[in-house]
Amino acid sequence: MESEGIKSPPPPRPPPLPVLPSPTLRHLARHWLQEDAGTFDPASALAGTGVARAQLLCKSRGVLAGLPFADAVFQELGCEFRALLPEGSRLPAGRTVVAEVRGPAPALLYGERVALNCLGRCSGVATMATAAREVARQQGWSGLVAGTRKTTPGFRLAEKYALRVGGADPHRAGLDGLLLVKDNHVALYGGSMEELVGAARAAAGFCRRLSIECRSEAEAFAAALHAAAAALKASWPRLVVEVSGGVTVEALPHFLGPHIDVVSMGALTHSAPALDFALKVLPPGGQ
Structure with missing residues (x-):
């Protein structure tokens, strides 16, 4: 509530997230991709050679995390990644589009599972961490x-x-x-x-x-x-x-x-x- 001439203090800013080194992100992305498909993917030939677009969406309630890792995976494959929500966003129940990716169709399929696993795992950890932090704050x-x-x-x-x-x-x-x-x-x-x-x-x-x-x-x-x-x-x-x-x-x-x-x-x-x-x-x- 504000009275005339008196402004309420702004809400506290969340702490800044650590900057992840690009060489480390590239190294991890290469390792994860190599683990998932170290030789070739026969099914990717069905995608053709054209450029395609895709959406990454979440189907769970929680806290969004892992965008830098998903970005690194697709960048490693020559794709363009664009986040539509900021890291740490609260995701409602249902389907929420969190990012878009554009690039060679086989590359989208090649990076799909690795990027989704990064987002799912990171978001799960962030969601549980948020729950624990909120329990602590409720206790004062x-x-x-x-x-x-x-x-x-x-x-x-x-x-x-x-x-x-x-x-x-x-x-x-x-x-x-x-x-x-x-x-x-x-x-x-x-x-x-x-x-x-x-x-x-x-x-x-x-x-x-x-x-x-x-x-x-x-x-x-x-x-x-x-x-x-x-x-x-x-x-x-x-x-x-x-x-x-x-x-x-x-x-x-x-x-x-x-x-x-x-x-x-x-x-x-x-x-x-x-x-x-x-x-x-x-x-x-x-x-």
């Missing part, structure tokens, strides 16, 4: 919902990107993203938690963040022990507390609290159902 929690490394081999970058589109933090991209000491490291090290933390800091170096997975409150206090700290958050407010392990969207409210900073969820990637996308070739001169 201001921390971060994050993904994990539980991703599909060969498709990690796309799934991490889709987490961003859905408003979740992608977490570390690989083992070198931070020094994460888990229960197996603790079991194999064999020393005390204090000794383990010291050894981990020496291995991490000064520029890499250290994260310790703790199995009990006593371990948590030991892992965070500092000369000036007698308790976790009370005496060391910059400590980041992350909850992880078996967290689902349904159970997420039970893990949220005023002293929890991050809840990481493997379910955002390994359990996200893909959205249903299709490609429909348009008749010559059709709309």
